[in-house]
Amino acid sequence: MGALAYEKALETGMDTPAARQETDREALDSVVIRFAGDSGDGMQLTGSQFTDSTALMGNDLATFPDFPAEIRAPAGTTFGVSGFQIHFASYDILTPGDAPDVLVAMNPAALKVNLADLKRGGLLVVNTGAFTPGNLKKAGYSNDPLEDSTLDAFRVLKIDISKLTLQAVEPFDLGTKEALRCKNMWTLGLMMWMFGRERESTVHWLRGKFAKSPVIADANIAALNAGHIYGETAEMPSGIGGYAVSKASLAPGHYRNINGNEATSWGLVAGAQLAGLKIFLGSYPITPASTILHTLSGLKNFGVVTFQAEDEIAAIGAAIGASWAGSLGVTSTSGPGVALKTEALGLAVVTELPLVLVDVQRGGPSTGLPTKTEQSDLLQAVYGRNGDCPLAVIAAATPGECFFMAIEAVRLATKYMTPVILLTDGALANGAEPWRIPNVSEIAPFPVTYRTDPEGFHPFHRDPETLARNWAIPGTPGLEHRIGGLEKAKNSGNISYDPDNHHQMTKIRAAKIAGIADDIPLQEVEAGPSEGELVVVGWGSTYGSIAQAVRTSLRAGLSVAHVHVRYMSPMPRNLGELLRRYKKVLVPELNNGMLVKILRGEYLVDAQALGKIAGQPFKVAELEAAIRTHLER
Amino acid sequence: MGALAYEKALETGMDTPAARQETDREALDSVVIRFAGDSGDGMQLTGSQFTDSTALMGNDLATFPDFPAEIRAPAGTTFGVSGFQIHFASYDILTPGDAPDVLVAMNPAALKVNLADLKRGGLLVVNTGAFTPGNLKKAGYSNDPLEDSTLDAFRVLKIDISKLTLQAVEPFDLGTKEALRCKNMWTLGLMMWMFGRERESTVHWLRGKFAKSPVIADANIAALNAGHIYGETAEMPSGIGGYAVSKASLAPGHYRNINGNEATSWGLVAGAQLAGLKIFLGSYPITPASTILHTLSGLKNFGVVTFQAEDEIAAIGAAIGASWAGSLGVTSTSGPGVALKTEALGLAVVTELPLVLVDVQRGGPSTGLPTKTEQSDLLQAVYGRNGDCPLAVIAAATPGECFFMAIEAVRLATKYMTPVILLTDGALANGAEPWRIPNVSEIAPFPVTYRTDPEGFHPFHRDPETLARNWAIPGTPGLEHRIGGLEKAKNSGNISYDPDNHHQMTKIRAAKIAGIADDIPLQEVEAGPSEGELVVVGWGSTYGSIAQAVRTSLRAGLSVAHVHVRYMSPMPRNLGELLRRYKKVLVPELNNGMLVKILRGEYLVDAQALGKIAGQPFKVAELEAAIRTHLER
């Protein structure tokens, strides 16, 4: 059956032979696959297509894309290797998985970079066609690892994917370069066969993506199908075959895949609608935050105005100006951008304007590791401003949660007339997970009201409960007033150099933020006993790894609980009391110890840091080991 | 005797009649005088001339200039009032004094703003000539306070200083405006008489200042002398007369007055000489740091290159560039400027270049209270950067100590190849104190050596003891290399995205800074028992007030000690152990609680905050009261 026939079969919904063999498949509970290849090999696309079809199969899943750094490297080098890991299972998944069960290596460099992570006994799929002497040298291999003992510990499937792809797309008369571009689809086809995924969504996606060059679409589809048929028909080494991972029992509902930056963007839009405001986003591109700017730029019909500014300072400056004029000012960035926004953030604090700053954290310090993840902006977010300059800081734990925390950021910013920093990170930003779509219409709205009554108006009059000042926007007759960065008199907002006034205003600003603690959920224990030996306290994207590790440890009979902080400043009222119920407190973070500093200072608990600063998420096994060690101590 | 005769008498060293009456003076141990007037009245000059002559008299002293905010207000308004307080005594002085014993009010606004501070029963000297209906109104007085009961609690000396000045300078044929400008010298003369100060230094200074317009010099000298003679000859109300404050027994040595910004500037120059380096200062003017730029700009023959940059970012950028090229890069600023330098500071940390950042703290947040003092940049200095970005932070406790801490900043920066933040504040910057001049030649030098040997050179090779990398400067043959803000491989310094390398480099950078703790003095107890009920922990410019309050409390038999931290990050090795020797820890700071946060987190001691955020130093009485309260609790 030629490529076109295959495609036809798919399009008419006719079963392929593979589908008929479904029952022969070995059943697995969970699988971790890592696709790795050159930046130009399209591994991110391959991964996300595999993800989409996996989601459609009803598995739970989590993904971890691992881009090369912000450079485009010459083909074949180790620093140009791009990876995409997916973990999917028949039960609910919490992390993208520690070590892959299956590694797909499209060239020697990909093998070199990723082999150490592959589980012993795991399956390695290699494209032998790329193991040329030139590529081996670029990857730093002096011997061909396919020939020596390098791969002894693994099950290896050697396929000349390059050649097979060229054959599959021959009918389409592409140049060799273009033809070879289809090899990721060939590989995807093979992996889809291996794990019994449907190709339909990918075919649909290819048709859309290459709508303007149907030949390219056809060639890619042919390659996809050829890879699939290869799986069905080729003789596989013993122990390698088709696998089945049955559906996970997810909570019923309507699902989609979502990554953190999408979720944040949409959450901001939802939040603004709930507040009855237009969004003004001032932003300057920076990895890994740029896609928030991109996503919101595509939502102009939602009343979202996006402004790509000349730098981060201008971005936040414009957002503050827009907030003052009655929009919801938002600015999105990453660590170095937050650094630049520091001074202006202070202005927003002292003028008491609503503002949401999204910090998608990346590896630091300085330019650091722009494409890697880290949680090392926490102290900067909480403390990094001149003067006593308090604001609210919250953090999302999962990609899907970014949506809700973005809404929460909008709610707090508008209700308390304050900047709110929402912390996410590179892993959340790019990591996808199946997400039960909420009904925004069911979320309680929190409409803002601008001040319009000139009677007794003072710009710094406050709501006695929230301590928020009233929001009087330019254009309103009778409320003309002046604000600025100098200290202002308690009510009138006029400049005041009065010592007592400054003391009082500092205390009021602090009290306003501290008061938010009454308006947020009490801290809950995610898992484990409500008192006992050890509590593991996390925040942000480490959620999955910690939850998984605690779950496993609990199953192993250990006394360990998981607490995950989402409100970093102010913290939930009961947090200190809660932590004191455990003998030991362990704080794993993707930094050199930040939350742990705050907890110790705030609650005087002898919390211990577990820092990983490798630009990568925790492995579950690392956390399990740490839990054991701390329980044994 | 006309003005000229007077002057002659002075110049020939002949005693004036006043000098002959010296023995009649009432002896006092200590006096606090505050000069207050319009910004245009020259109160800062008056104050500093009084200070100089007081120092020459051998008293110990401390001063506190209190400028109006960064505006030039129309004459006569309360917001344009400028003040200068001096505390001098026959014993060693620690603070500029709480409440003045003597208030000199040059106009109604000055009276209005300052009267509340004058001690009950204190002496008020008023220039009745300025109490015109217009001025009274501008100051917000509906009744003339000289006529109603406002001043009942004080001893009042009403003098029409304006008129007497005009008379005194009549011979010089000045315009009224110019003539009236001399009234501060008239007042100074009177106060010099009252406290038995010599006018010689002021006469000398006037001659120098007005070298180009000798008539103005003569007029001012005439006014000065006229004020003095007025004291001698006029009938004073009962209870008001001449006072004598005898010499303090200061440690023997050569003394001068010095303010913090001068001391910092000179310390930097001394430090650079001890290191064998040229200074490159990149700076952008900002209150209250600008005078460091000014002072260093005047020291070009010391090999100091000063560069007024287009902004704070350019200032630090240029300093980093200069450090890389082999100079000692320095940048001076205040809080909002530090905020802007945040990103570049990270670059200096990660490229491991020596750099001294002087932060002369002012009232915050945002633009805040630019001319007031505060200690609210501590957390920003220690934590305010993206990523794990450690550097050293030290703080000076007195104006004179700024000199030594600046040297220390240079020593640490060059020895450890790291940025060092030196924290001072507005009170230190402008406050003067008699200072025993050290012999720089007696301070042990710490010469730096640049790397020159290409053999085995790697830019990130480290000294095994200090962990400092070698300093290889452009221009050196064979050491060509590239550095930057991306994470770098452990030795080669080449870009590295390797996860383990990043983890290790983060730990190494942290260890390098932490290791500084072995190279700094152990924490000492300034006063009080080495264990006991209460320890008061301060840092920075609160030194004097805390020391005074603890001294008084100790005399009153209370169990209280004073610990003053100068190394903010890393802290002295023994600090935790030391604090735990006291039952209670009280941390007074001119902020809303910063050092207290660090101490609690670091040492798990239940330290309590005592925050004053009024843009003004602590009053000794406030601290005494707090000490009592905390001991009673």
Place this chain on the structure above:
Amino acid sequence: MTPLDPPSKLTRKDFVSDQEVRWCPGCGDYAILSAVQRTLPEFGVRPEKTVFISGIGCSSRFPYYMNTYGFHTIHGRAPTLATGVKLANPDLDVWVITGDGDGLSIGGNHLLHLLRRNLNLQVILFNNRIYGLTKGQYSPTSLIGKRTPSTPMGSVDPPLTPAAFALGCGGRFVARAIDVDAKGLPIVLRRAHQYVGTGFIEAFQNCPVFNDGAFEHFTAKEVAAETQLHLEHGKPMLFGAKGDRGLRLRPGVLELEIVTVGEDGITEADVLVHDETNRAMAFLLASLEPPTFPIALGVLYAAPSTAPTFEVALLGQNAQALAKQGAGDIDALLRKGHTWEVSAGG
């Protein structure tokens, strides 16, 4: 009259706030404030629709004295806040107030991009060639050799010419006036306000305290006539006490020279006619300075405002998207693309 009364004819008083003015006696800022307060009522824009946004500096205290909405922001960043305000509410009449330090030193980049983007607002740059507020350090417009506390031996960097800078940035309306010129300043205020796009005005402002007489070489009464060239579109560039001195293009070369009408056979027809739509001419004029040439005052450049302003173009896209796609439905957005149902039994 309460502030909600129907708009009646506005007067100067409507624009005077209750705050005491806090500049040094004799400061040029007073004259500019007064010109603005006198001229604004003409435009018929009500105080509540008027916004003044400034950075930090003596000049930047300006908004406090206007009975309009005002934002005294941070050093150098006023253009950024103004951009946000204008994009959030394009109906507002926005004025940016800045100084030579605020706008050209720390804030140069924002001014550049503001001018390039061409929002419909006005910028007044108070150029006193000094940092007033921080007590007299030299600024990017200070002349070489300026002795200040930070340059005790004199400054060494060549000054920036604000008008030339504005033109280089793509500024479309560039004008100049002298603080105390009670006739010339209102004219450029008016023209800038009329202009659809960013109206950039440089005001030569005397700082009697730290840089007294910085512009005296052309503002002083005795020399004004010979050193000031008041530009008028379509009129020959004549100046001088007798109005007989003029500028012309040196034949065949791209250079200006001064000629005297009636001398050497020169007639008025030889004198260059000001064309405010000619950018190259504006660039030439911007760089003239006494003693060699007169200083060019008035409207140096006013590009025909054919291009839509930034806010019209940008917000137009929102309107277009709305028209095409309908008002965004968030629930639909969340369900866009691949979605799937997990049933209770699943």
Place this chain on the structure above:
Amino acid sequence: MTPLDPPSKLTRKDFVSDQEVRWCPGCGDYAILSAVQRTLPEFGVRPEKTVFISGIGCSSRFPYYMNTYGFHTIHGRAPTLATGVKLANPDLDVWVITGDGDGLSIGGNHLLHLLRRNLNLQVILFNNRIYGLTKGQYSPTSLIGKRTPSTPMGSVDPPLTPAAFALGCGGRFVARAIDVDAKGLPIVLRRAHQYVGTGFIEAFQNCPVFNDGAFEHFTAKEVAAETQLHLEHGKPMLFGAKGDRGLRLRPGVLELEIVTVGEDGITEADVLVHDETNRAMAFLLASLEPPTFPIALGVLYAAPSTAPTFEVALLGQNAQALAKQGAGDIDALLRKGHTWEVSAGG
């Protein structure tokens, strides 16, 4: 040969570092790198005396590939570090590498002040009219209507013309070349290096990945002759396949027009002669762009370098102070002014 050997004739190899070049295949950056590595040996400056300082962007990776001293700094700030380096050691030959985003968006202010101050160093701005490194957002030089991830409906802001901007900032040497022009680029590198003062070069650089063909309308072989004007000082501004098209000043007005020699009685004498010392001419040339006009390449402006460079003037003050006051004595400094002795008995 160890690096300490006596300076021998330098070759391209001396400037090639051991780092693998990491740009996309086909990127114009390769051609610029190669031109620099080929041209630098001519100057006779040894690698250890040569410094490359860049910001962040694809282009800013440049220093890693040069076997000289290099500093890959932070986004937009390269000019500031370069200033510090040059002031700390004026003997170094400093090159600033920046992009249209790095140098004109976030770093516009530093570039402005670098140009104004006129340090003796060279700046190469890689203009690809896009943000390459962050994956294709529009930049300050992108043309209106540019569709990018952040401007899905097209960008709306008018682009900056880097050369005009440089002139507006007071830049004293302004030149342009095309990345792959193996003849033109070395010429301007040479001229910029010779120039005593800040040599600003705009390199039109193709980004095949995110903005392919951005300059094709004048770089493509087929159109090059008709759309490129190669400037030479003192030579008439002629271009075209036959070299018969030229620029002249429209008589009496400040505007350029294209004429054809031999048509309508036009002779070569009518064609404007390039005077690279004429700033107004450079400003006019900077703004020309196809299709209406050819693009002006080569040295647009080179002010006679009479003024001392910033570092010479500033450090000259240090030398002068030293000569006048002698080497600073810190112990004496501390004892300057009022001091007094407290004796042991006191």
